[in-house]
Amino acid sequence: MDVRELVDQARQGRPRAVARLISLVENAAGSPARAGELREVMAELATGTRKPYAARVIGLTGSPGVGKSTATGMLIRAFRRRGVRVGVLAVDPSSPFTGGALLGDRVRMQDHATDPEVFIRSMSSRGHLGGLAWATPQALRVLDAAGCEVILIETVGVGQAEVDVARMADTTVVLLAPGMGDGVQAAKAGILEVADVFVVNKADRDGAQATVRELRTMAGLGEAPWRPPIVTTVAYKGEGADDLLAALDKHQAYLEESGEARRRRLARARDEIEAIALAQLRSRFAHLHGDRLDALAERLLGAATDPYAAADELIAALA
């Protein structure tokens, strides 16, 4: 199938075409040499009539075990009740060494497997430095073109990757659960700053109200035009879905009214262009004649140069 036909089918919302395009993104992330076809896809996608960055992007993050997948499932159902097409990217930062990703998330999302208006895709970063920052916006672009009005990004773990993903979302939801480590741990992981909405999930467990109180104290320290609300949910029972949806809608309204929506999307476009440009330069480093980078590394190890001088040589070799 040629690229134009594939893109046309994805635009019509055909799941297999959408899946193939995201696979192209993922494969190219693992091996930038394979980015040629992807470049064609992106050029073709840009010719569409649908405005780019039209989808509302909602990120869900938090420590392992807080129930992100279950909460994502709850949100899928909530948005489906509104009749909108939903895309889901489950971003797995794991496994630079095997490229593997377990199926855990997808298993729990099986109940949407037969809904043609829900696209669920698990994606790993494949060990490419900056891989998520590179691949996620491009996968978003595919789901966007496929007519998804809402795209949920679920990230595993809490760290720089999550912060990078938060930069791509219009709204970032940070999930916590009682007994998963205290608020200082949460603050250490930097999640207070990236949250637009907090969810205390597993709210039927002991300690839920204490977590809410602690979060309120910590989150309330700063002054900001938007003060992240705290929603309690029991995601596996669907409890709190309406409250969460209301909080998300309120944040969306704030984004539009304040002009923050446009600012975030411009920042996302900047990051997207920059990540692609850096990946291309990185790929050029790897393909410099005579493996220059290896030779420089040997010299650095032997104290025959310093890292900045070596970097200068590397950049000079690009020209």
Add this chain to the structure above:
Amino acid sequence: MDVRELVDQARQGRPRAVARLISLVENAAGSPARAGELREVMAELATGTRKPYAARVIGLTGSPGVGKSTATGMLIRAFRRRGVRVGVLAVDPSSPFTGGALLGDRVRMQDHATDPEVFIRSMSSRGHLGGLAWATPQALRVLDAAGCEVILIETVGVGQAEVDVARMADTTVVLLAPGMGDGVQAAKAGILEVADVFVVNKADRDGAQATVRELRTMAGLGEAPWRPPIVTTVAYKGEGADDLLAALDKHQAYLEESGEARRRRLARARDEIEAIALAQLRSRFAHLHGDRLDALAERLLGAATDPYAAADELIAALA
């Protein structure tokens, strides 16, 4: 104080000089424009007689709440009993928005605050994309030059940042604790692959043996020249310190015998050079005349270009 004097003092192991040099690294990570002085420092450090990459680098990672800081403290004491100088980098991936880092780790390490042979430093990535990959090797270089024979890197959270840090360590210790989420969660976060040694901490709690068994099942699936041992500890009581030290020594011996030590250090040198080169190119993007990147982002948002064409324009503008 001029750079040469500062570097000389750091080489003599003066804590204030070491701290100032790491601050230079950290500040430059937040603002690459300030990397000028750092470049001088690195050139000066390279003139030393101590072999670069001489220190043994041990990474400790795991989910928030498993007790990484306490385990780090336990290892500091264990290595101090051998009389070696120990450096500690507590890497905090948090807070791209405020630059803030809480003091939690440092508070718990206070009992080493007056030991002149222990250098403890908390470092945040300051929101610079690829910040950890950039800053950590340079901070390691400073601690190395300061005569640390062992450097412990403690990372918060589990994700891409931790994988990046694992690439910098000779030995990566992955900590788990009973009841912190099941093994599938751990596997999802990709920590099985980065572990050279597993620690099940809080081994006096219910479920510790179950965690060990589960880990043994999962970790035992693959065949490898090095099969990560599983050590149980109760870090706050110092229990298991000897076992952990023995496992670390055994891994170190394996690294040296197999030639893997040299391979890992070469890879680290490669990454270090590449990260500096990419940061320099990135800084050039940001300073292109007339804010070219912003203009390209506007065009991308308006569907007037595609991300690859925009990236090409950006790279072309470098020349």
